[in-house]
Amino acid sequence: MEEKTTAERKRKANNHAQILTPPSSPVPGPSVPEPDPTPQIGLHNTRRKRRRIAKCYGDNMKLKDQLEAARRLNQKLYVRLSRQRKNSPLMKCPDTPRTKTNKLLRNWNTENRKMKGSRRNRRKMKNKAKTTLMFQLSLSDELKAKYSRAKRQQQKKLHEKFLIKNTNITLTSYTTFSRLRPFWVQPPKESDRDTCGCKKHQNMQFLVDSLFKLQHVESKSLSDLIKTFSCDINNLDCMYGKCEKCKEINIITNDQGDNNEETSWLQWKTKKEKRNIKGDEKEITLTVKETVTDSIHVLMDTFSSEMQRFKIHAFNIANQMKLYRNIKENLKPNEALVPVDFAENFHCKLTNEIQSMHFGASKKQLTLHTRVFYTALRSQTFCTVSDSLDHNPCSVWAFMDPILDKLLQENKDVDTLHFFSDGPATQYKQKGNFLLFTHEMTVRNLSGEWNFHERGHGKRVPDGVGGALKRRANDLVLHGKDIISAKSFVENFQDSAVFVHEVEQQEIDYKAKILSKETVEPVPGTLKLHQIWYSGYGNILYRDVSCTCVKGSFHAGHDMKIHSLINRKAKTKTTEKRSSEQSETEHQGACNDKEGHRALQSPEIQTYEEILENCENIYRIIDEKGYRIGYNYSPSIRNTGIEIDERTHSILPSDIPHDVTLHPVKVSADGNCLPYSGSILVSGKEGMSEEIRVRIILESCFFKDAYLDQGFLERGFREKNNSLAKTFAFYSDEYANEALSNGEIERLYEREVLNICKNKTYMGIWQVFALGSVLCRPIYSVYPNLGNPNVRKDLHRMIKPREIKCKETSFIMWTTTRQDMRRQNWVPNHFIVLLPMEQTEQNDYNENSTGVSDESVAGDGISPDRRGELNSGNEDVGTKEHTDNGDNPGGNRQNYLNYVLVDYDKKPYPGIVTDCDETKVFESCMHRTENLENPSFYWPLAVRDECWYDMENVLGSIPEPKLVGQKYIVDASLWKQALEMIKM
Structure with a gap:
């Protein structure tokens, strides 16, 4: 047995050895070289490769065409689907839980190709929201409180805020931002537009x-x-x-x-x-x-x-809002806050209207005046409605009366009112409203203040009251109620929480009668003030910046000023009290031509040639009627009564060549400052500014070559300047940063003359030269030590006229009305006059003198017959001398500057007496604005209406007419007596 096992083991080992040991390799033979490929085989490969590339290119182009066709089809179907959704019966069907949910989610997009993420999760999110909304018809209280609170104020700039806070996100498209919005964010509507921006x-x-x-x-x-x-x-x-x-x-x-x-x-x-x-x-x-x-x-x-x-x-915005909150939160038991405002007029509507009424002008409008009454314990809203569309102070207080009666009857402890409103100059922030405010406070035995929000801001509760009433009125019309008048409007709001009251036209007329009894003086800087306090009838305290300081307190930043609104005593016109020997302004004939300056301002005049033609006609009228201005009048602060300009006094230069102390005086700053200055130099008042402007234009047209001539311009100039005309062109407002040739300088001069034909247009150095020739006296152009020193070298100088009839030098100073400029950037925009405190002695001068003769004046292009005609005449223009010895009735100056009525062509005219002799008076008359029964008049601007009247034509003396708006009103009883005297 053991032998058999050993033999088997040996057999397996032998087999294993044979498997792992490879057989012996054969002996390698001699190497045979491989033959090279033939040229025909390589050529076939290249052609095959090219065919394949061409086929791929063709296939790619076909695929691109197919993709483009598919994209177009997709876009077409998407637009078609969008239209079907927009016109879907879903929007017209009655509301059910399912339709409400579908409406809320109608703009929800589950597909997002630009952003990464799971589409399945987005679909799940929609399904979850749909399920939630199906059984819960509204958002939870938490979402409402979080996303609905003040959404109009907080959510309008959501996209911008999102980008600022999330700088790491590359999302910049507003479209993508809108597509990814949560379902509780609604698309914008027409009501979301901001139509009341500042x-x-x-x-x-x-x-x-x-x-x-x-x-x-x-x-x-x-x-x-x-x-x-x-x-x-x-x-x-x-x-x-x-x-x-x-x-x-x-x-x-x-x-x-x-x-x-x-x-x-x-x-x-x-x-x-x-x-x-x-x-x-x-x-x-x-x-x-x-x-x-x-x-x-x-x-x-x-x-x-x-x-x-x-x-x-x-x-001002923040300060007024802070004051509003402070007053509202700290009201005492005897105080009340009353914010008021006019709502947008309501258009009367009927449930059923014919086409001609709907599209025509048959719809009436109603005035809505809303207000809220806050006390320490409660608040109440009110609205007065009227068929009258007046928004003036008379209507404001007619609307306020019934509300104040009701409030004071219910709140007997209230004795102080804090009014708040916006500041339109036609409604609240004006002298008429200020006077009626003091009247109501006096009649009701109240004290109070009126604060104004900054312009363009201050939308408060009264605006919401007006909007709520108009929305409710529109709903009533949709439910079958017709609103065609203020009466029907009030009848439909008897059960409203807002107390609505109707005001008739008679109540507004009654307030107008109260206002018409007084001559109201405007408050200086009305547009800047933000707070007024009641200080007795016709008297107010006012501040430019509101504060909660104690009334009448004076401290830095919030200084309170006092103003009397009623001119109880007629002011004596000291600017018109000048002696006859000082004034040579005498018009021997009726100066009733009003077409002079109006003709130059005609919009039909577009070229310099047309101006020159009109100047020819105007000069012919002046020459025929003998209108002249005086040359030897010496104005002073004492004999004109003009106020000293303290602000300009601080920039008065010290290098002025004068013998007496000069003071800058106040000149009106409306663009006519240079004509005003010329008028003060010849008459002591600004009333001749239109005539002075016309004469400057005539002078500039007729003697253009003189004012472009270097020889004429450098007279009286001490500095060196080879081209003064070119320098003056640089300083002109018509200069447009271009190269200046002689031809271009001349065209620029003509454009400047064309521009100054417009009333209230600022003038420059060329017009100062022309003014000197108009007045026939030297003018010293005073320029402060501010701004560009090179400009001062050119403009701080003596200016000599073409012809001298008064040797006394007048001083006109360049200044500015602005207060926000630095010294190095200072530029002028205003002219004033420098006057001595007392009258200086006149220098004798020969009136027949031909004045300064210069070849440049008689140069090319100036007509010899024009030279000297503008301001000279053949007859003596001196005024009559008056004495106080009693021989001459006109010797006593108290008889002058009285207002009288004269009979001219069986019609009475009011005017002021400026001169008289034994049998005649010289009167400057007003012109009538309306019919003979209405005693409304105005002073002619272009040419004064002055002439001599016989004593028998003088009907009698009258008080100074009252200035009401733009017109002067004569006492009605005296006017009736004058008409009866003429009839007799």
């Missing part, structure tokens, strides 16, 4: 957006930028530009870019446009959003200048 905020945001794109500012947020430009946004001095630390902070420029490159930004602007309405061309005012294109440097300058105004605007 113009200043919008324009400032446009500037910031452009600067942000150019990398000149680090943030688009206006609130963040204000903090950058201010030390403390709650400090009045910082926000009003009075802080020494932050008032010089300016925009940081980007040195890497070229600031001269052009850029563009949007701006809201108000412009006038002419339209043809029923055959008549009318000028209308439009508010448009325009694209402004200019250099980056101009954009930065605009931003810097607007930022200072915007800081004031932002501070």
Whole structure:
């Protein structure tokens, strides 16, 4: 047995050895070289490869065409499906749990090809939401509180806030952001549009957006930028530009870019446009959003200048809101807060209307004046409705009366009212409302204040009251109620929580009668003030910035000013009290031509040649009627009564060549400042400004070559300048950054003359030269030591006229009405006159003198017969001398400057007596505005209506007519007596 096992083991080992040991290799034979492939075989391979490549390219193109066709078909079907969903009967069927759920999820998109994630999870999410909404018809209270609270205010800039907070997410598309919105976020509606935006905020945001794109500012947020430009946004001095630390902070420029490159930004602007309405061309005012294109440097300058105004605007907004909350939260038992506002007019509607009424002008409008009454214990809402569409102060207080009666009857402890409103100048922030406010407080024995929100802001509860009432009224119309008048409107709101009351036209007329009895003086800086306090009938205390300080307290930043609204004593016109020997302004004839300046302002005049032709006609009228101005009048502060301009006194230069102390006086700043200054120099008042402007235009047209001649312009000039005309062209508003040849300078001069024909248009150095020739006296152009020193070298100088009839030099100073400029960037925009305190002695001068003779004046292009005609005449223009010895009735100046009525062509005319002799009076008359029965008049502007009247034509003396708006009203009883005297 053992032997058998051993043999088997050996056999297996032998077999295993044979398997692992390979057999012996055969002996290798001699190597035979392989033959090279023939050229024909390689050529066939290349051709085959090219055919395959061409086939692949063709197949790829076919696949691309198929993909494009499939994509188009997919888009077509998607649009078709979207339209079907939009017009689906689901939107018209009655609400059920299922239809409500489908409506909420109608814009849910389960497919998202741009974002990574599981589509299955998104489908599950939709199914889960669908299941939840199927059995729960509304969102949970937690979701409502979280996502519905003040959603209109908090959610409008959600996309922008999302991108700011999630900078690591590359999502930038608003479309994708909208598609991925949660189901509780609803699509925007028409009511979500912001249609009450603030113009200043919008324009400032446009500037910031452009600067942000150019990398000149680090943030688009206006609130963040204000903090950058201010030390403390709650400090009045910082926000009003009075802080020494932050008032010089300016925009940081980007040195890497070229600031001269052009850029563009949007701006809201108000412009006038002419339209043809029923055959008549009318000028209308439009508010448009325009694209402004200019250099980056101009954009930065605009931003810097607007930022200072915007800081004031932002501070006023926050301050007024803070004051509103403070008053509301701290009302005493005897106080009440009354915010008021006009709601948008309600358009009357009927349930069933014919087509002509629906699309025509047959629908009436109703005025809604809403207010809320807050006391320490409760609040109540009110609304007055009227068929009258007046929104003036008379209607405001007619609407307020019944509400105040009801409130004071129910709250007998209230004796102090805090009114709050926005600040439109036609409704609340104006002198008429201020006077009626003091009247109501006096009649009701109350005390109170009126605060104004900043312009464009302050939408509070009264706006919500108006909106709720109009929505309810629209619902009533849909349910069969017709609202066609204020009466029907009130009848339908008898069960409303808002107390609705009707006001008729008679109540508004009654308030108008109260207002018409007084001559109301406007409050200086009305548009800037934000708070007024009642201080007796016709008297108010006012502040530019509201605060909760004690009434009447005076402290830094919130100084309170006092103003009397009623002119109880007629002010003596000291500006008209000048002696006859000082004034040579004498018109020997009726100066009743009103077409002079109106002709130059005609819109039909488009070229300089047309102006020249009109000037010829106007000059012919002046020459025929003998209208002249005086040359030897010496105005002073004492004999004119003009106030000293204290602000300009601080920049008065010390290098003025004068023998007496000169003081800057106040001149109206409405664009007519240079004509006003000329009028003061010849008459002591601003009343001749229109005539002075016309004479400046005539002078500039007839003697153009003189004012472009170097020899004429350099007379009286001590500095060296080889081309003064070119220098003056640089300073012109018509200069457009272009090369100036002699021809271009002449065309620029003509454009400037064309521009100054418009009333209230600012003038320049050429017009100062023309004014000197009009007045026939030297003028010293005074320029402060501010701004560019090279400009001062050219403009601080003596100006000699073409012809001298008065040796006394007059002084006109360049100044500005702005207060936000640095010394190095100072530029003028205003002219004033420098006058001595007392009258100076007149220098004797020969009236027959031909004046200054210069070859440049008689140069080419100036007609010899024109030279000297503008201001000279063949007869003596001196005024009569008057004495106080009693021989001459006109010797006593108390008989002058009285208002009288004269009979001219069987019609009475009021006017002021400026001169008289034994048998005649010289009177400056007003012109009538309406029919003979209405004693309403105005002063003619272009040419004064002055002439001599016989004593028998003088009907009698009258008080000074009252100024009401733009018109002067004569006492009605005296006017009736005058008409009866003429009839007799």
